[in-house]
Structures are given as structure tokens and as C-alpha cells.
Amino acid sequence: MTNVPADRPMRSGPRSNARSTLASIGFAIIALSALGIGAYAIIGYTARPLGAGVHPEMRAAYEAHPVGILTHIFCSSLAIILGPVQFIPSIRRRWPLAHRWMGRVYLGVGVLIGGLAALYISPFAFGGIVSTVGFATLSIAWLYTGARAFASARSRDFAAHRRWMIRNFSLTLAAVTIRLGLGLGFATGLSFEIVYPVLTWLCWIPNLVLAEWIIRREGHDPRRASPTA
Numbered sequence: 001m002t003n004v005p006a007d008r009p010m011r012s013g014p015r016s017n018a019r020s021t022l023a024s025i026g027f028a029i030i031a032l033s034a035l036g037i038g039a040y041a042i043i044g045y046t047a048r049p050l051g052a053g054v055h056p057e058m059r060a061a062y063e064a065h066p067v068g069i070l071t072h073i074f075c076s077s078l079a080i081i082l083g084p085v086q087f088i089p090s091i092r093r094r095w096p097l098a099h100r101w102m103g104r105v106y107l108g109v110g111v112l113i114g115g116l117a118a119l120y121i122s123p124f125a126f127g128g129i130v131s132t133v134g135f136a137t138l139s140i141a142w143l144y145t146g147a148r149a150f151a152s153a154r155s156r157d158f159a160a161h162r163r164w165m166i167r168n169f170s171l172t173l174a175a176v177t178i179r180l181g182l183g184l185g186f187a188t189g190l191s192f193e194i195v196y197p198v199l200t201w202l203c204w205i206p207n208l209v210l211a212e213w214i215i216r217r218e219g220h221d222p223r224r225a226s227p228t229a
């Protein structure tokens with residue numbers, strides 16, 4: 001995850017203008033890749049037989065647990081599609097009610113149901129115990145950061161809400177980074193059996209580190225002293 005759009009106009013000057021342009025480009029890339037993975041998941045698992053494009057062992061696991069995997073896929077897809085919209089400041093300002101309702105769907109359906117379903121299917125993940133623990137830890141972190149984001153919004157601590165949502169969405173983006181990692185793995189000729197279990201950890205730990213960096217950077221930015229809802 002990279003920078004998210006600012007709540008207020010950037011300070012003028014060539015350096016801050018360049019930073020603002022870079023942040024907007026970064027955000028657009030993230031939003032498009034999130035949308036792409038959401039579309040892949042919804043279309044791929046509606047239009048094709050269950051597990052059509054995945055490793056035969058994964059397909060067998062999906063066929064044995066169709067409710068768990070399909071609940072996970074369709075609910076989590078909502079999170080990855082709605083997530084970027086929630087970070088657009090003009091939408092939050094102009095349509096606060098829409099922001100609240102999309103937030104409820106993101107957290108209540110996407111993260112809560114999608115995350116519980118992910119926890120349920122983690123023991124059947126490809127790659128044995130390494131993948132199981134990797135995905136289960138990610139599920140718990142996703143649920144925990146989602147719960148904190150919800151609680152801080154309820155108590156109207158919007159600065160904390162923003163921080164927890166940045167962390168939470170960085171984890172949602174694991175669905176993007178795992179596929180980027182798989183692509184990189186294929187390109188370098190490494191076998192799926194080796195790459196996949198490693199990626200069940202590497203698809204989210206760097207995202208979280210980057211999220212912390214963004215949060216710290218915002219903390220030192222006077223323009224972010226009082227973030228809005």
C-alpha cells in the first residue's frame with residue numbers, strides 16, 4: 001500500500017506538487033489492482049466451475065468445502081472493491097452517509113464474514129502448516145484491525161479510525177500482493193510448491209510495515225493534525 005489522497009489541499013510548491021501527483025498515481029494503481037482482483041474473484045467464481053484456474057490440490061479442497069471458500073471469496077471481494085472508495089476524501093465529505101454505509105458493508109460483510117470464512121478454510125490451504133498458520137494469522141490480524149477500526153469510528157475517534165483502516169486495508173491488499181508474488185515467482189522459475197507457502201506470509205507483512213510507515217508519516221504532517229471522518 002502506498003500513500004492515500006490527502007484530506008486537505010497540498011501546500012503549493014514544486015516538491016509538494018510532485019509528491020501529491022505521485023501519491024495520486026500510487027493510489028490509482030492500488031485502486032485499479034484492487035478492483036481487478038475483486039472482478040477476477042467474482043467473475044471467476046460465478047462463471048467458471050469451482051477452482052477451475054487453481055492447482056488441482058486446491059481445487060479438491062474447494063470442492064470439499066464449497067460454502068467456506070465461496071463465502072470467503074464473495075464477501076472478501078466486497079471489501080477489496082469498496083476499500084479504495086472509502087479513502088477518497090471528496091466522497092467522505094460530500095456523502096458521509098454513503099461512507100458510513102459502505103464502511104458497514106466493508107467491515108461487517110467483507111472483513112467480518114470474509115475473515116471468519118478465511119479462518120475456517122486456512123487449515124485446508126495449499127502448502128501445509130506454513131500456509132495454514134500464515135493465512136490464519138492474516139485472518140486474525142484482518143479481523144482485529146477491522147474491529148479496532150469499527151470501535152474507533154463508533155467512539156468518534158476519527159484519527160484512530162483512519163489509522164486502523166489504513167492497517168486493515170493494507171491487509172485486504174494481501175489478495176493483490178499474493179498474486180503479484182506468484183507472478184514474480186513464475187517469472188523467476190521458482191516452483192509453485194516453494195513460492196506459495198512463503199507468500200502466505202510475504203503477502204501481508206510488508207503491507208503492514210508500509211501501512212505503519214504511512215501512518216507515521218501522516219503523524220508528522222501538520223496538514224493531517226485533525227483528520228475528518
Ligand code: HEM
Pocket residue numbers: 037038041054058061072073076077079080115118119121122124125126127131135136138139142171172173174175
Ligand atoms: C486478507 C485476508 C485474507 C485471508 C486470510 C485469505 C485467505 C484465503 C485462503 C486460506 C484461501 C485458500 C487458499 C488455498 O487454497 O491455498 C483463499 C483463497 C482465495 N481468496 Fe482469500 N484471503 C484473504 C483476502 C482475500 C480478499 C480480499 C479477496 C478478494 C478478492 C480474496 C479472494 C480469494 C480467492 C479468489 C481465493 C481462491 C484462490 C484463487 O482463485 O486465487 N481473499 N483466501
